[in-house]
Amino acid sequence: MRLSVQEAAFDLGQEANRFSNDIKGAGAIVTFTGVVRDNGGQLTAMEIEHYPGMTEKAISEIMEEAVARWDLADALVIHRYGVLRAGEPIMMVATAAPHRGDAFAAAEFLMDYLKSRAPFWKKEISAAGADWVAAQESDEAALTRW
Amino acid sequence: MIEVLYFAWLRERIGTNRERVATEAATVADLVAELEARSDGHALAFADKTSLRVALDQELANFAAPLAGVREVAFFPPMTGG
Numbered sequence: 687m688r689l690s691v692q693e694a695a696f697d698l699g700q701e702a703n704r705f706s707n708d709i710k711g712a713g714a715i716v717t718f719t720g721v722v723r724d725n726g727g728q729l730t731a732m733e734i735e736h737y738p739g740m741t742e743k744a745i746s747e748i749m750e751e752a753v754a755r756w757d758l759a760d761a762l763v764i765h766r767y768g769v770l771r772a773g774e775p776i777m778m779v780a781t782a783a784p785h786r787g788d789a790f791a792a793a794e795f796l797m798d799y800l801k802s803r804a805p806f807w808k809k810e811i812s813a814a815g816a817d818w819v820a821a822q823e824s825d826e827a828a829l830t831r832w
Numbered sequence: 833m834i835e836v837l838y839f840a841w842l843r844e845r846i847g848t849n850r851e852r853v854a855t856e857a858a859t860v861a862d863l864v865a866e867l868e869a870r871s872d873g874h875a876l877a878f879a880d881k882t883s884l885r886v887a888l889d890q891e892l893a894n895f896a897a898p899l900a901g902v903r904e905v906a907f908f909p910p911m912t913g914g
Contacts, residue, residue: 720914735840736913737906740890765913777914797914805887805906806913807840818841821910 693768712759712782716789724772734767737805748799756788798828839908845877861895
């Protein structure tokens, strides 16, 4: 398992290749990448704040739970903070498993928990001003299915 | 002494990301009542408690949780990761 909380941009292709090259015996790899939306061209930048220390701890716990619940060969989480531009990758999740069912389910589980249990806060900056992104009730509701 | 941390719009309203607080508060709710009285910014930040989350020593907790032995309390809005 690998977790990286970083300011630097990452290359989705390189990360996916590295992840798949390190896997032995997995029949399925699922990757998900979150990208900064441009909000119809309005967005100038997105600022992501986090809680150093708790972020790593919270994500590690979520990853350990995923490994305990599904038959996984490996898992990867990368999440950025700092100032990001539209179109840049924010984060990625990758899971590897003997079969696709476990890989898809674990990736969705990781995403649902990252959204509302990892201490990140997004602020959207546009010409009109800056606004903290509000949490969606649907994000919290998504956790009940697990 | 407890280290109190603020994130996102709480940090902006209060005007600092952390402060050391001398307190005898028994629970998070008691501590919030003390912090609210510190400044107008604090009062504004804590006005709507339904939209606040708290972590004690970097673990999510609730407002009824006891503070005994806790060194770091963080207040923040609902998280928006992913």
